[in-house]
Amino acid sequence: xxxxxxxxxxxxxxxxxxxxxxxxxxxxxxxxxxxxxxxxxxxxxxxxxxxxxxxxxxxxxxxxxxxxxxxxxxxxxxxxxxxxxxxxxxxxxxxxxxxxxxxxxxxxxxxxxxxxxxxxxxxxxxxxxxxxxxxxxxxxxxxxxxxxxxxxxxxxxxxxxxxxxxxxxxxxxxxxxxxxxxxxxxxxxxxxxxxx
Numbered sequence: 001x002x003x004x005x006x007x008x009x010x011x012x013x014x015x016x017x018x019x020x021x022x023x024x025x026x027x028x029x030x031x032x033x034x035x036x037x038x039x040x041x042x043x044x045x046x047x048x049x050x051x052x053x054x055x056x057x058x059x060x061x062x063x064x065x066x067x068x069x070x071x072x073x074x075x076x077x078x079x080x081x082x083x084x085x086x087x088x089x090x091x092x093x094x095x096x097x098x099x100x101x102x103x104x105x106x107x108x109x110x111x112x113x114x115x116x117x118x119x120x121x122x123x124x125x126x127x128x129x130x131x132x133x134x135x136x137x138x139x140x141x142x143x144x145x146x147x148x149x150x151x152x153x154x155x156x157x158x159x160x161x162x163x164x165x166x167x168x169x170x171x172x173x174x175x176x177x178x179x180x181x182x183x184x185x186x187x188x189x190x191x192x193x194x195x196x
Contacts (some may be wrong), residue, residue, distance in 0.1 A: 025132045028097040029172040032086050037196030038063040046186035103127045121147030133166050135175045136191040140168035
């Protein structure tokens with residue numbers, strides 16, 4: 001009888017541990033998680049170590065409904081939300097779903113800039129924490145994700161990079177982004193978030 005009680009206690013404790021571990025995981029947002037009128041506004045600034053400001057402004061994204069379909073409106077275009085929330089197929093994504101404390105992966109992105117320069121960003125990523133974080137838009141539970149690696153381009157540029165994303169499941173995106181690369185610091189922070 002005593003052994004049976006001990007086994008039951010161990011199983012019960014194991015179950016609680018599994019539940020606690022699973023409570024800090026976040027799946028990729030789904031279409032139903034968004035609503036018409038939902039709006040995000042970030043401020044951003046990029047400064048070199050010599051004080052030269054290379055980026056300074058605001059970025060706004062808003063969910064809009066057009067003919068019964070939801071879109072994410074950016075400064076440049078309206079992207080169908082159904083496209084944005086498609087399951088990530090990449091083996092090297094920006095966010096490796098579900099997010100959870102301690103998760104590690106490699107982020108790799110190949111890109112072409114507006115002037116035709118081709119480049120690549122390759123970084124090792126790790127989820128370091130899940131805790132309350134405060135930005136101008138408010139206080140949110142957020143994952144701290146650190147990315148460390150290299151950026152290169154077809155013009156011969158190569159730099160070590162370190163990015164830190166604070167990803168808040170409640171707002172379905174990052175609330176703060178800090179990027180450091182060879183004498184340049186870029187910070188983007190959520191300053192407004194609203195639902196209508």
